[in-house]
Amino acid sequence: xxxxxxxxxxxxxxxxxxxxxxxxxxxxxxxxxxxxxxxxxxxxxxxxxxxxxxxxxxxxxxxxxxxxxxxxxxxxxxxxxxxxxxxxxxxxxxxxxxxxxxxxxxxxxxxxxxxxxxxxxxxxxxxxxxxxxxxxxxxxxxxxxxxxxxxxxxxxxxxxxxxxxxxxxxxxxxxxxxxxxxxxxxxxxxxxxx
Amino acid sequence: xxxxxxxxxxxxxxxxxxxxxxxxxxxxxxxxxxxxxxxxxxxxxxxxxxxxxxxxxxxxxxxxxxxxxxxxxxxxxxxxxxxxxxxxxxxxxxxxxxxxxxxxxxxxxxxxxxxxxxxxxxxxxxxxxxxxxxxxxxxxxxxxxxxxxxxxxxxxxxxxxxxxxxxxxxxxxxxxxxxxxxxxxxxxxxxxxxxxxxxxxxxxxxxxxxxxxxxxxxxxxxxxxxxxxxxxxxxxxxxxxxxxxxxxxxxxxx
Numbered sequence: 109x110x111x112x113x114x115x116x117x118x119x120x121x122x123x124x125x126x127x128x129x130x131x132x133x134x135x136x137x138x139x140x141x142x143x144x145x146x147x148x149x150x151x152x153x154x155x156x157x158x159x160x161x162x163x164x165x166x167x168x169x170x171x172x173x174x175x176x177x178x179x180x181x182x183x184x185x186x187x188x189x190x191x192x193x194x195x196x197x198x199x200x201x202x203x204x205x206x207x208x209x210x211x212x213x214x215x216x217x218x219x220x221x222x223x224x225x226x227x228x229x230x231x232x233x234x235x236x237x238x239x240x241x242x243x244x245x246x247x248x249x250x251x252x253x254x255x256x257x258x259x260x261x262x263x264x265x266x267x268x269x270x271x272x273x274x275x276x277x278x279x280x281x282x283x284x285x286x287x288x289x290x291x292x293x294x295x296x297x298x299x300x301x302x
Numbered sequence: 303x304x305x306x307x308x309x310x311x312x313x314x315x316x317x318x319x320x321x322x323x324x325x326x327x328x329x330x331x332x333x334x335x336x337x338x339x340x341x342x343x344x345x346x347x348x349x350x351x352x353x354x355x356x357x358x359x360x361x362x363x364x365x366x367x368x369x370x371x372x373x374x375x376x377x378x379x380x381x382x383x384x385x386x387x388x389x390x391x392x393x394x395x396x397x398x399x400x401x402x403x404x405x406x407x408x409x410x411x412x413x414x415x416x417x418x419x420x421x422x423x424x425x426x427x428x429x430x431x432x433x434x435x436x437x438x439x440x441x442x443x444x445x446x447x448x449x450x451x452x453x454x455x456x457x458x459x460x461x462x463x464x465x466x467x468x469x470x471x472x473x474x475x476x477x478x479x480x481x482x483x484x485x486x487x488x489x490x491x492x493x494x495x496x497x498x499x500x501x502x503x504x505x506x507x508x509x510x511x512x513x514x515x516x517x518x519x520x521x522x523x524x525x526x527x528x529x530x531x532x533x534x535x536x537x538x539x540x541x542x543x544x545x546x547x548x549x550x551x552x553x554x555x556x
Contacts, residue, residue: 127426167421179420196415199408200313206407222400225314225359265411266418279406 115139116149119173129172129263147171169263197237204230205239209261210276213243213254231255239264315363316401318345323398330398333391335374339367370394481518486527489543499530499539 110118118139123130136146150173154166167176177185197205204227207219219227234240243256262269312318322341323330343364350356373390485502489495502515519541522528532539 125427125429127424165421167423174423176421176423179417182420185422194419196412196419202408202411202415203313203404206404206411209411210404210407222397222404223314224316224363224397224401225357264418265414266421267414273407274410276403276407279403279410 110139112149115141115146116153119146119149119153123166123173123175127174129167129169129174129259131172133171167263167266168268170259170269172259200225200230201233205234205257205261208234208240208255209257209270209273212256213246214256215246215248215252215254217252312349314357315360316398317405318342318360319363320398320402320405330402331395333395335367335371335391339364339371342367366394476514478514478518478521481514482522482527485515485518485522486543495543497541499541502541 119130119135122135122138132147132150133143135150136143139146150166150168154168154173157164157166163178163181164175165178166173203223204219207222208214208231211218216227216231219231231240235242238258239261240255241258242253244254245251246254257270261267262272267273312321319338319342322338322345323333326334326337326341328334328338346356346360346364349360370390488502489497499519502519503512506512506515519528519530523530527544529542529544530539531542
């Protein structure tokens with residue numbers, strides 16, 4: 109049986125070739141070890157990469173691992189290849205996505221109630237972007253469709269799992285602490301000035 | 303005090319209300335309903351000027367606020383200690399707090415999204431160069447290939463058939479008017495004023511053609527361009543040209 113280091117080395121090569129997040133389960137089957145040990149090895153690899161001064165980092169998403177570039181190098185990469193920046197989500201889309209992320213599985217009706225606006229079109233847009241998906245049907249009258257977030261959502265927002273989302277009841281404090289003097293629009297500044 | 307602020311696109315009625323409460327530096331648990339209602343209404347008035355199709359959701363909250371305002375005028379029953387529990391504002395406050403949580407969650411996500419944008423990943427390697435399977439389609443067995451080709455041919459045939467039908471329906475677009483001029487033309491050609499009905503149908507095997515001729519004749523009878531006579535049931539129908547100005551009417555139409 110191959111030793112710890114050679115398996116980790118194999119995982120490294122596999123992640124390099126795979127590109128997409130590599131499932132621990134898939135990788136474990138390839139080298140014929142149990143999933144738990146494989147996960148441990150991946151975690152070690154992640155630690156090693158992220159501690160060292162490497163240009164690559166290992167990102168974990170929903171029990172899968174992949175190589176990504178280090179955020180600090182973004183400027184250089186941009187100068188090298190001017191990557192197309194993906195359009196950011198609109199405020200409406202972010203709000204609906206937040207509700208789905210925290211309340212999943214959730215129906216459109218429940219989302220509408222929280223925001224006071226119909227969310228039909230926004231949910232469709234999020235589905236097209238692969239950020240949310242139908243997860244089943246509610247047993248309520250009319251059996252409305254239930255929505256939840258996808259693995260792609262976790263990846264696009266750099267979250268290891270849904271547990272990475274801050275507690276919804278503390279979130280306002282968390283946000284205000286992290287960005288104390290940030291005001292999203294000019295209108296708010298007027299209140300300070302008066 | 304009053305001040306003019308840029309009217310942003312508010313994501314919904316709650317968004318606008320939250321903004322107004324924050325701007326007025328009001329405690330969300332102690333909303334001054336009358337003041338906020340006035341502000342809210344003037345905002346949606348202005349927003350409607352810009353966007354006449356402003357969502358009905360904004361109106362719904364306006365109605366709720368006005369109702370709340372009137373309820374606030376009524377003295378509340380019960381001892382003073384219970385006041386908090388039957389405060390008519392409670393339901394709205396709960397909703398606003400709930401909404402505000404998710405608005406913060408959206409801000410959190412927005413920040414994550416921006417940060418995640420600094421990371422690049424790469425697509426999986428194209429391993430075909432290494433797998434020797436590049437010419438896979440050539441290894442298909444001949445029988446399967448022949449079957450695929452046959453089904454392609456029969457598919458093509460079906461399309462051909464469909465096209466024939468389609469073209470025939472195109473041809474049948476012939477109108478009653480064009481048929482009438484054809485009939486008058488037959489009279490002119492044979493230099494006669496009388497013709498048997500079956501003369502007209504001779505060259506026509508198609509049911510559609512026959513019906514069209516029949517309708518054209520009925521139309522001509524109605525316009526008094528021709529008269530028809532029939533001796534008895536199932537006997538030959540004689541069609542006789544009337545002549546005169548009605549005929550020129552049809553000629554002109556054509």
